[in-house]
Amino acid sequence: MCGIAGVWSPRNHHADTDAIVKAMADKMYHRGPDGWGSHVDPANGLAMVHTRLSIIGLNAGDQPIFGREDDATDGFVMTVNGEFYGYKQLRGILRTDGYQFNTKSDSEIALKLFHKHGFDFMEHLRGEFAFAIFDEKRQRMILVRDRFGIRPLFYHVSDKGFFWGSEMKAMLAHPDVPREVCPKAQLHQMMQVMVPGMTLFEGIHALKPGHMLVVQKTDDGFDVEEKRYWDAEFPLDGEHDDLPDEEHIENVRQALVESVALRLEADVPVACYLSGGIDSCSIIGMAAAIQQSPVKAFTISFDDDRYDEAHIATEMAEKAGADQDILKLKAVDLYGKNFEDAVFYSERTFYNTLGVAKMLMSRHVRDVGYKVVITGEGSDELFGGYAQFKADYFLHDPAYAETSAGADMKERNKIFAGSVLAEQQISHPAFEEVMGFTPSWIQPWMLVLERVKPLLSDEFKAKLGDYDPIAAIAYSLDRSMLDGRHVLDKVQYSWIKTMLEGQILNWGGDRVDMANSLESRPAFLDHHVAELAMRIPPHVRIRDGIEKWVVREAMKHVLPEVLYKREKFAFMAPPAHTDEAKTVEINKLIDKWLSSEEIAEHGIFDEAKLRQSIEDYRKSDDHAQNTRKDIILNHAIALHAIDELIGA
Known part of the structure; x- marks a missing residue:
């Protein structure tokens, strides 16, 4: 896991590019504290930077990665954020084709595969990744993002150049990247749901999941083409795989075991997140069966029994013989500077402080000594789990x-x-x-x-x-x-096209995990698992009102009975209005970020109407309406804070 960024500006190369590149890297230090590297090429107006979190090839994985003259990849330069699974087998195949390798890391296979297969190379790559390849001979840049958007990647193109980065704050360290906030994006963030590809800033785009961007130099600038190489394609109604239940169950079991086994591979210890849901519990059960030593399991516990699942997670940990570590969080933990830090790292607003809780968990996991966790995201999306x-x-x-x-x-x-x-x-x-x-x-x-x-x-x-x-x-x-x-x-x-990438995998995933240099690996989002799941008939995914029925049956023997029979319970932090301590803490943020001065400066809200809404919220005992106002306040606070926090 790493951070990547760069600029390609053939007609506007800065004399102080070395200093700019260092500033871009500094903004991503949390994504790669184990080292950094850069490639500055004034002749091509190119600068590529990489910050490294060493997971595989600990002493031989420095980037950027350069092509070799003896295997015809001379002139290629690549930086990678993420993991490619099954890379050892692919290295072996590529060697028999005459390709030579400079490193022992998994990343280098992408460069060789691209040279060998051209734009069809993505069908050979399996994992969670975002990467950039510069082809000097053809004067083109290729950006690629994984199939579900597990790893972030942003870009901006103008007459001053082409810019990209794992995080927008790294791009904003370059003086030629615009900092103008987009009102439409602010509105979308206030209502939680973003348009795919949209970010908070005008002219800065998120590369869509399952897409690559081909940037070709022309006489007067760049020609930019977005190519979709994969999508979550469900069959037409009635054309799902018509198999006996037992066969669906066994197929899911085998696919998940393989996915977890691949994600246990690393040159550092791998842990698991464990909540009270069947997804993370299934992963713990499979990981415990695959590896010899007890699995390290990390669980979040909230100070509100209505939202806390730690007791169920503990039952699963005991069944699997896992070494469980429970992080107990209180109201004061979810607000104040921790709330602001979660906004800084997520680079967007969030409706619930679950993202803050997950950021605190990732900090705890790193403090204990782990760099990698396997997680359960994606199961609900693929197997029909949400209410x-x-x-x-x-x-x-x-x-x-x-x-x-x-x-x-x-x-x-x-x-x-x-x-x-x-x-x-x-x-x-x-x-x-x-x-x-x-x-x-x-x-x-x-x-x-x-x-x-x-x-x-x-x-x-x-x-x-x-x-x-x-x-x-x-x-x-x-x-x-x-x-x-x-x-x-x-x-x-x-x-999948909206909330999975924009919410679950953002402030519920990579951004708050990598805030503390922790690589998260969502096993259910292996594309082999996904392609299998999408062909399973709806009545096998949801059977007699039971969500994720086929997953339950596949994991029946590793789950405690109480969990096997339990209905899906949304994993979220207790909203602010649910107890006085949380109300006190959110009021402090309201006073800081929704002051008259802040409201006037940002110009988003009518102060009198916002004040009245807050007053009504404080007097109301309507749970649904107060939950909705909690959401609005979380977004409003973050919208006022975000540009200052990320230095825009």
């Missing part, structure tokens, strides 16, 4: 249309009303057009948006004009991946 997915399945699938399954499920999950579940059914014409219905997962955020709109200043609304963020999200989805699909596949696809 929002079941809500649509129950509502739109004929098998459930006449039952009370949906209402019963919402009653059991009413603690999450106002956040992940809407209290009422609402719709939007753009989603009705694109998907045939408005998915349940976006409805709570539509309600947040309705609460946000009256709080906005006239000046900010003028900047937005008639912009419709819900329509922008809906129309960003590829209709060809939705048309003719089952309702469950539609909602899973729409979530």
Whole structure:
């Protein structure tokens, strides 16, 4: 795991590029504290920088990586952030083809594979990664991001050059990268859901998951082409794999065991995150069976029994013989400077302080001496685990249309009303057009948006004009991946393209783990597992109202009975309004970042309306409405803080 950044500016090369590159590297020190390297080439106007977290090839993995004249990769330069699994076998194959290697790390295979296969090389790469390859002879740059967006990668192109980085703060260390905040992006962050590729800053884009960017030098600048090399493609309704249940179960079991085994490979010890969900518990069970020594398991415990799953995680740890380490978090831990730090590292706002909790956990894991953890993200996305997915399945699938399954499920999950579940059914014409219905997962955020709109200043609304963020999200989805699909596949696809990358893998994943130089490896998001999962019929993913049924059956013998039978429980931190200590802490942030001076400086909110909303929130005892206002306050605080925190 590492950080990468760079600039290609053939016509505008700075005399002080060495100092600029060092500043860019310094902004990513947390991503690679074990060393850094750079390549500055004034003749081509090129500078590439890499900060290293040594996981594989501890003493022989320095970057950038250069091609070799004796295997025809001369003139290639590459920097990589991430891991490639199965690299030893690929190295062996490439050697028989005549390719020679400069390092013993996994990263170098990408350079050789690109030379050998051209743009078809991605089908040979398996893992979590983001990387850049410069081809001097053809005068082109290739940026690549993994299939789900597990690793971040951003870029900006202008007449001053082409810029890229694992984090925007590294790019912003270059004087030619713009710092203007985008009002549309601010609105999206206030309602939680971003348009794929959008960032907080005008002109800075996130490379989309499953895409590569080909930047070709021309006579007057650059020609930039975005290529999609992979997508979460579900089969047409009725064309899923028609197999006996036992075969689906065994296929899932084998795929997951292989994925976990690959992610246990490292030249440093590997631990696991362990919550009370079947995903991380399954990983612990598989890891314990694969490796000889006890698995190290790290668990977060909250000071609110309604949200705390540590007791279930402990039962799993005992069953697997794992060495469990529980980090107990209190209200004061989730706010103040820790809240601000999570904003700094995430480079976006968040609706719940779970991201703060995960950042504190990653700090604890590093303090104990681990650099790598296997995590459970992706299981819900691929196997139909979220309550929002079941809500649509129950509502739109004929098998459930006449039952009370949906209402019963919402009653059991009413603690999450106002956040992940809407209290009422609402719709939007753009989603009705694109998907045939408005998915349940976006409805709570539509309600947040309705609460946000009256709080906005006239000046900010003028900047937005008639912009419709819900329509922008809906129309960003590829209709060809939705048309003719089952309702469950539609909602899973729409979530994968938006919330998985923008939320789960951002402030719930890489950004808060790498804040403390910790590499997280989500085993369920192995693309071999994903391609298998997407071909499993919906009624095997969700069976008789039981989410992730096929995963439960595949892992039945490693899970405690209580967990095997337990309904999915959303993993989130207790909202601020749930006890007085948290209210005290968020009030301190309100006083600091929502002061009259801050409101006037940023111009987003109408101060009188925002103050009244906060006052109403403090007097209310409506859980759903207060949860929604917690969300708005978290976003508002972060929006005011973020540009100052990241130095924009």
